[in-house]
Amino acid sequence: MPGPDNPPLHIVVPVRDEPDNVERFYRQVLAEIRLPRRLIVVYDRDERATLPPLRAIAASDPTVHLVENAWGRGGRGAVRTGFAQVGEGPVLVAMADLSDDLSLVPEMYRRYLAGNDVVCPSRWAPGGRQLGGPAVKRLLSRTAGVSLHRLRGVPTRDVTNNFRLYDKALLDRLDLDEKGGFALAMEITVRAFVSGARIAELPTTWRSRTAGRSKFRMWRWLPAYLKWYLWALSHRRRGTRPAAARGRPEDGVPGRAAVR
Numbered sequence: 001m002p003g004p005d006n007p008p009l010h011i012v013v014p015v016r017d018e019p020d021n022v023e024r025f026y027r028q029v030l031a032e033i034r035l036p037r038r039l040i041v042v043y044d045r046d047e048r049a050t051l052p053p054l055r056a057i058a059a060s061d062p063t064v065h066l067v068e069n070a071w072g073r074g075g076r077g078a079v080r081t082g083f084a085q086v087g088e089g090p091v092l093v094a095m096a097d098l099s100d101d102l103s104l105v106p107e108m109y110r111r112y113l114a115g116n117d118v119v120c121p122s123r124w125a126p127g128g129r130q131l132g133g134p135a136v137k138r139l140l141s142r143t144a145g146v147s148l149h150r151l152r153g154v155p156t157r158d159v160t161n162n163f164r165l166y167d168k169a170l171l172d173r174l175d176l177d178e179k180g181g182f183a184l185a186m187e188i189t190v191r192a193f194v195s196g197a198r199i200a201e202l203p204t205t206w207r208s209r210t211a212g213r214s215k216f217r218m219w220r221w222l223p224a225y226l227k228w229y230l231w232a233l234s235h236r237r238r239g240t241r242p243a244a245a246r247g248r249p250e251d252g253v254p255g256r257a258a259v260r
């Protein structure tokens with residue numbers, strides 16, 4: 001049963017044209033995320049192909065909620081629509097294309113309970129890797145993440161990965177941009193860092209999708225990535241916020257859990 005020691009995990013999943021992935025994704029959630037959870041799947045107004053398999057899943061599982069994108073369409077609006085469905089607690093963003101390693105989620109949740117506001121699986125941390133995907137996108141992501149880590153001390157080397165766990169209270173403090181596609185994760189992470197939020201990194205393996213088509217628009221969203229990169233370079237972190245008391249801290253002292 002969910003309680004103060006194990007708040008429900010809200011999993012926000014944007015979907016667009018993923019008929020061949022959603023069932024496998026759902027089975028991975030069942031197998032890997034054995035936590036109190038709510039799955040919030042956000043589809044665009046003009047979505048067609050993915051809705052029949054999604055409706056079948058939602059009909060059999062009351063913890064699965066299908067929500068229409070409040071912005072009509074677009075990945076950023078879909079994720080923000082999912083955020084708006086959550087009152088408080090941990091919010092995971094995961095992609096339906098099976099690229100993210102969901103076996104990491106229980107450890108991400110543990111790091112959240114230990115007081116972190118953002119928990120970042122990282123392809124570019126020691127032990128992390130990316131299998132497949134366009135070389136230029138990989139190079140830009142890695143260069144941006146590793147350089148911000150070295151130059152500014154951003155705790156994750158993978159600022160562009162949208163597979164993340166956030167504290168909803170942190171998201172509520174940020175007035176997020178309306179545009180910029182999936183640069184959303186980078187925007188949240190660098191703004192969280194500058195505001196003093198606690199950020200943890202875990203190595204992960206990212207695998208390129210095997211079904212469906214990528215909707216990533218690198219050249220269209222590059223200005224947004226550049227904007228947040230330059231913003232991070234030109235802003236200094238304002239101290240570190242005290243660790244929030246969540247769940248049962250490992251050292252038994254509320255609010256002073258060992259944050260790693």
Ligand SMILES: Nc1nc2c(ncn2[C@@H]2O[C@H](COP(=O)(O)OP(=O)(O)OP(=O)(O)O)[C@@H](O)[C@H]2O)c(=O)[nH]1
Nearest residue numbers: 014015016043044074075078095096097214215216
């Ligand atoms: N609702 C909604 N979901 C989207 C949209 N674009 C992408 N998605 C979903 O967001 C997730 C990630 O989309 P991808 O196209 O794989 O983009 P990516 O993961 O950032 O990049 P690559 O996997 O490297 O191509 C998937 O679950 C998509 O179905 C969109 O415009 N609207």
Ligand SMILES: [Mg+2]
Nearest residue numbers: 095097099209
């Ligand atoms: Mg993808």
